[in-house]
Amino acid sequence: MAAKQIGTMSPGELAGFFGQLAMLVRAGISSEEALRLLRDDAQSQPERELLDRLLAPAERGEPLSAAMREAGGFPSYAVNMIEIGEQSGRLDEVLGSLASYYEREDSLGSMLKSAVTYPLIMLGMMLLVILVLSVKVLPIFSQVFAQLGADLPSLALGALQLGGALKTGCLVLVALLALLLASALALRSSEGGRHTLIRIFSALPATRRLSMTIASGRFVSALALMLQSAVDPARSLELAARLVSHPALAARVEDCRRRLGQGDSFADSVRESGIFSGAAARMVAVGFKTGSADAVMGRLASRYEEEIDSELSRLVGVVEPTLVIILSVAVGMILLSVMLPLMGIMSSIG
Numbered sequence: 001m002a003a004k005q006i007g008t009m010s011p012g013e014l015a016g017f018f019g020q021l022a023m024l025v026r027a028g029i030s031s032e033e034a035l036r037l038l039r040d041d042a043q044s045q046p047e048r049e050l051l052d053r054l055l056a057p058a059e060r061g062e063p064l065s066a067a068m069r070e071a072g073g074f075p076s077y078a079v080n081m082i083e084i085g086e087q088s089g090r091l092d093e094v095l096g097s098l099a100s101y102y103e104r105e106d107s108l109g110s111m112l113k114s115a116v117t118y119p120l121i122m123l124g125m126m127l128l129v130i131l132v133l134s135v136k137v138l139p140i141f142s143q144v145f146a147q148l149g150a151d152l153p154s155l156a157l158g159a160l161q162l163g164g165a166l167k168t169g170c171l172v173l174v175a176l177l178a179l180l181l182a183s184a185l186a187l188r189s190s191e192g193g194r195h196t197l198i199r200i201f202s203a204l205p206a207t208r209r210l211s212m213t214i215a216s217g218r219f220v221s222a223l224a225l226m227l228q229s230a231v232d233p234a235r236s237l238e239l240a241a242r243l244v245s246h247p248a249l250a251a252r253v254e255d256c257r258r259r260l261g262q263g264d265s266f267a268d269s270v271r272e273s274g275i276f277s278g279a280a281a282r283m284v285a286v287g288f289k290t291g292s293a294d295a296v297m298g299r300l301a302s303r304y305e306e307e308i309d310s311e312l313s314r315l316v317g318v319v320e321p322t323l324v325i326i327l328s329v330a331v332g333m334i335l336l337s338v339m340l341p342l343m344g345i346m347s348s349i350g
Contacts, residue, residue: 009073011105018078018102022095031064031091064091077222078102080239081229088230097225104221104305108214115312119319126327133331210311215246217304219253219275224297233266233293249275266293276300 009017017038024034035058039051053071058064065083068074078098085094222243226236237257244250256273260266267285270276276284280300287296 011102011109014074014078015099015102015106018095019099022092022099025092025095032058035064035067077239077243081225084226084231084235085229090229094229097228101221101225104301105218108217108305108308111309111312112214115316118316119323122320122323122327126323126330129327130330133335207315210308210315211246212249213304213307213311215244215249216275217301217308219244219249220297220304221301224294224301227294227297233288234260237266 020038021031021034024037025031029037032055035051035054039048039055042048042051050071050073054067057067057070062070063083063086065079065086068079068082081094081098082091085091219240222240223236226239227233231239237253237260241250241253241257244253252273252275256269256275259269259272264272265288267281267288270284271281280303283296283300284293287293
């Protein structure tokens with residue numbers, strides 16, 4: 001585990017921390033002694049400092065949830081789940097479930113980064129090729145046309161002027177890109193900023209479906225975790241609702257909570273509110289009738305994970321050839337707009 005000194009821990013760090021704690025607690029070691037063992041085995045200074053902040057209240061007799069709340073750096077959702085585990089006597093199960101939940105979150109984050117990185121690299125290469133073509137190649141053709149007493153075609157002239165503008169404003173362009181990147185990172189670092197990014201992400205036509213699938217997958221994973229930890233359905237829905245940032249899904253979850261408060265069954269509430277539909281809704285209904293709702297939610301979480309992977313692959317499969325086609329067409333049009341008139345002039349001279 002590589003813990004951070006300030007701020008909320010990443011999903012990968014949380015998965016490692018909860019996984020180690022679960023292993024020690026299952027072995028019959030108290031949470032205080034488990035923290036002390038982790039502290040002795042810490043490899044980095046930030047990790048030791050975090051465990052010191054956890055140990056201080058634990059040594060005063062505070063439960064693990066209170067120690068985590070006092071130390072900071074842990075999501076309130078995880079702290080609430082551990083508190084429920086302590087009250088129900090199932091702390092080891094809750095810790096193991098939290099480790100699995102944050103492993104899925106970490107895997108999802110890695111998939112999203114991989115899906116975004118390659119198109120961005122392709123886009124950067126496309127802009128670089130067009131910039132080099134405009135700044136280095138077209139001026140040579142411009143001189144050739146001038147010596148032949150002709151003007152550059154309008155398309156090539158426009159590309160040449162764009163290249164000149166990019167060349168003179170290169171620093172401004174780099175500063176603008178750096179500002180956009182810094183703004184995106186700043187938004188990601190705060191809760192409100194992440195909600196803003198999610199709203200933007202969910203409003204774009206190309207990513208609307210993926211955004212809903214990701215939000216639904218996280219919601220179902222949280223429900224599965226809580227039902228597996230013996231949390232009652234109403235409380236599970238309340239805690240899982242705090243993790244929902246997608247506007248459309250948040251409205252459906254709120255409608256589900258309202259129906260549940262009016263006395264509807266959990267299965268009917270999630271179906272009527274539109275959280276689940278079709279086969280998923282039938283699976284939930286059967287799960288609650290047979291007392292296996294936690295297992296059903298776990299299977300649904302796995303299904304959503306597969307859907308997210310499939311949707312990301314589909315988007316990358318569409319974006320990658322699209323960028324290649326755009327690059328090929330742009331470069332081809334620029335070169336042909338120069339070469340064809342030049343060949344005409346040379347043939348007339350010949």
